[in-house]
C-alpha cells in the first residue's frame with residue numbers, strides 16, 4: 406500500500422485537513438496541508454472549514470484545535486504525544502499557586518493542558534509572548550507558566566514583574582553549552598540561532614532568538630549566512646527547503662541524550678502509518694469537557710485577537 410496516496414485519498418473523501426508542526430518527521434511534513442509553529446497552527450485550526458482536523462503534533466496542540474472547533478473531530482495519530490512542559494504544570498497545583506497570588510494576571514504558554522488554560526487570563530506562544538506581555542498594563546504583576554526559560558527571557562526583554570512556574574522543555578534543556586561552544590569554535594562563521602525554551606546560557610550565544618517560524622524567517626532573510634540551529638532537529642527539514650544553499654548545523658545535545666542533536670520523543674511518536682490509521686478509523690480523537698472548553702476558549706481567543 407502506498408501510504409501517502411491512501412492518505413491523500415482518505416483526506417479528500419472525508420474532507421479532512423492535516424496540520425503538522427515543524428518537529429514532525431519529514432514524511433508527515435511532506436503530506437501536510439499546512440506546516441507551522443504553535444501560533445500558525447492554532448490560527449489555521451481557527452479558520453478551517455474541513456470536517457475533520459488531523460493534528461500531527463502533540464496533545465496540547467490538538468486540544469487547542471478542539472477547543473476552537475467543538476463540533477469537529479480532531480484526530481491525533483498517537484494519544485501518547487505529550488509534552489514535558491504541559492506535564493510540569495498539574496492544574497490543581499497551578500490553581501493553588503494562582504489563589505496564593507490573586508492580584509496577578511495569569512499568562513500561560515500554549516504548551517499546557519486545557520484545564521490549565523481554563524485557569525488563565527491570556528494564552529501566548531513563543532511567536533507572540535513579548536507582544537502579549539506588553540499588552541498587559543505595566544503596573545499589573547503577572548504569573549507566567551509553565552516554561553521558566555521562556556519566562557526568564559521575557560523578563561529580560563520586557564523588564565516585567567513576573568512570577569514564574571518552574572517547568573521546562575526536556576528537548577531544549579538537552580543542549581550542551583560546552584559542545585555548542587566547541588562546535589562554534591570549529592565553525593566560527595556560523596551564527597547561532599535559538600528557541601526561547603532554551604536555557605539562558607544557550608540564549609546568550611545566539612544572534613537571533615525566536616519561535617520555530619521566527620527562526621525559519623530569520624534564516625530566509627539571511628540566506629547568504631551559515632547557521633547553528635538550537636531547537637528540535639525536525640525544523641531542519643522545512644528550513645533547508647527554504648534555503649537550499651545555506652549551511653545549517655543542528656546544535657549538539659549533552660552526552661547522555663538519545664541522539665546527537667535534540668529530538669522531541671513526544672513529537673516523534675506520530676508516524677505516517679499512525680496518521681493513516683487515525684484517518685481511516687477516525688480515532689484516536691481528542692475530547693475536552695464542555696465546561697473546561699468554554700473557559701479555555703476565552704484566553705485562546707484573546708491571544709488570537711491580539712495576534713492579528
Ligand code: 13P
Nearest residue numbers: 442443530531532616617
Ligand atoms: P513554537 O512552535 O511556538 O515555535 O514552539 C515550539 C515547541 O516547542 C512546540 O512544542
Ligand code: SF4
Nearest residue numbers: 463488489574576669
Ligand atoms: Fe513539549 Fe519540548 Fe516537545 Fe515542544 S519540544 S512538545 S515543548 S517537550
